[in-house]
Amino acid sequence: MSDTPSYGFDTLQIHAGARPDPATGARQTPIYQTTAYVFRDADHAAALFNLQEVGYIYSRLTNPTVAVLQERIATLEGGVGAVCCSSGHAAQIMALFPLMGPGCNVVASTRLYGGTVTQFSQTIKRFGWSAKFVDTDDLEAVKAAIDENTRAVFCESIANPGGYVTDIRALADVADAAGIPLIVDNTSATPYLCRPIEQGATLVVHSTTKYLTGNGTVTGGCIVDSGRFDWSANDKFPSLSAPEPAYHGLKFHETFGSLAFTFHGIAIGLRDLGMTMNPQAAHYTLMGIETLSLRMQRHVENAKKVAAWLEADPRVDYVTYAGLPSSPYYDRVxxxxxxxxxxxxxxxxxxxxxxxxxxxNALEIFSHVANLGDARSLIIHSASTTHRQLSPAQQEAAGAGPNVVRVSIGIEDAADIIADLDQALTKATA
Structure with missing residues (x-):
């Protein structure tokens, strides 16, 4: 199909990037379970390796099943291209990889998934990178944290675990003024609820494991490029603007223009980091995305009912759902x-x-798992699990204090979800 703006979201989530298989006419995207691809001749192979021609070489780099998923997610997000990889954490490293260097830093929201906080505060130090954590609702604090070595601002559209919503446009304006990209993790919102690129984001990352797949079967990640950032405006991003020794001095931005980041993600990121998405995972995620809008509508409908019930229950101190009229984020929503x-x-x-x-321990319908975005309702005590590595102060800042549980509301019957919470609260507070 021709991916034009005339098609609506519900149509694109089924058709974008997918065409009948030319060899068999198969309607569903096949799983191309192959390691390598035969070249037409020696010249064809050389052109592919020199980035003079687009095609398939080796499945660490490119795969036809994964390529369909990349095009579909990029289309739904309004980006020019995307690179899929093995997990959401892999996507975060791959998003930073072309931007950072020893001594560089990223300004990151304090309201992030605990694993991301650990990755940014601890693991990236091994690359010589660092992170400055600030409250991204405080725009002046964000501006103050940006210095000459800052290479990006990072936030989540709907923050895990508290469900806080970010003013992406305001953050994008701050990043634009500093000449650096804004990276938005859109995992919890999905492009159905939020399209960060339309609000000024440069890059969007996803853990496709969550709502995009929607069935708790496979892990995956994705980086979507808006194609709007001028990587050559200054000397902050030499990986994209300066000659690349591995490709005989090719300059990615000069050569590939708006697709520079995407091509770098494949030709350098996947080539050298090897964080590849397998084709079966791409297949499961493609099938999940076909019903994304339908599921998200039900997720939101149920979450509103459950959050309102919890807020009115005397056994509950507070609820952080931004869709409640009592939330300080309600107007932003x-x-x-x-x-x-x-x-x-x-x-x-x-x-x-x-x-x-x-x-x-008392819940029956809810599954106690370290995941979110499943069709099933899920629960976890973040302070003792996903945010366990953080200090008490970091846990509180992330909205994961010891008296708090995180829920990911599924698409079951809302009355059954509420009844399960009711009986469990009775046992928990007896």
């Missing part, structure tokens, strides 16, 4: 996330840590 605030949030249980543990 109406403006920036008009289709809803997602289905991820936390609530505090009266009785603290011990009550949270009892609640998790």
């Amino acid at each position: 109406q403006k920036c996330y008009p289709k809803g605030a997602g289905a991820l949030f936390t609530f505090a249980v009266k009785g603290g840590y011990e009550a949270c543990v009892k609640l998790v």
Whole structure:
């Protein structure tokens, strides 16, 4: 199909990037379970390796099944290209890889998934990179944190675990003024609820493991390039603007223009980091995306009902769902996330840590897993699991205190979800 703006989201989530298989006419995208691809001749092979021609060489770099997924996600996000990889964490490293160098830093939101906080505060130090964590609602603090070595601003559209929503446009303006890209993790919102590129983001990352796949079967990640950033405007991004020794002095931005970041992600990122998505994972994710809008509508509908019920329950101290009229983020949701605030949030249980543990153990419909975005309702006590590596202060800043549980509301019957929480709260606070 021709991916034109005349097609709506529901059509694109099924058709974008996919065409009947030319060899067999298969309608569903085949799983190309192959390691390598036969070259037409020696000249064809040389052209591919010199980046003079686009095609398939080796499945660490490119694969036809993965290519369809990349085109579909890029289309849904409004980007010019995308690179899929093995996980959401891989996507974050690959997004930073062309931008950073020893001594460089990223300014990151304090409201991030605990694993991301650990990755940014600890692991990236081994590359000589660093992160400065700030409250991204405080734009002056963001501006103050940016220095001559800052290469990006990083946030989540809907933050995990608290479900806080970010003013992407405001952050993008700050990043633009500093001449650096804004990277938005759009995992919790998906492009159905939020398209960060339309609000000024340069790059969008996803853990495709979550809502995009939607069925808890495979892991994956993706980086989407807006194609709008001028990588040659200054000397901050030599990987994209300066000659690349591995390709005989080729300059990615000069050669590939708006697709510079995407080509670098494949030709350098996947080539050398090897964080490849396997074709079977791409296939499962493609099937999941076909029903993304339908699932997200139900996720949001259920989350509103469950959050409102929890807020009114005397056994609950507070609920962080941004879709509630009582939330300080409610007006921002109406403006920036008009289709809803997602289905991820936390609530505090009266009785603290011990009550949270009892609640998790007493639930029947909810699954106690370290995941989100599944069709099933999921719960976890973040302070003792996903955010365990953080200090108490970091846990509180991320919205993952000891008296808090995180829920990812599924697409079951809302009345059944509420009934399960009711009986578990009774046991937890008895």
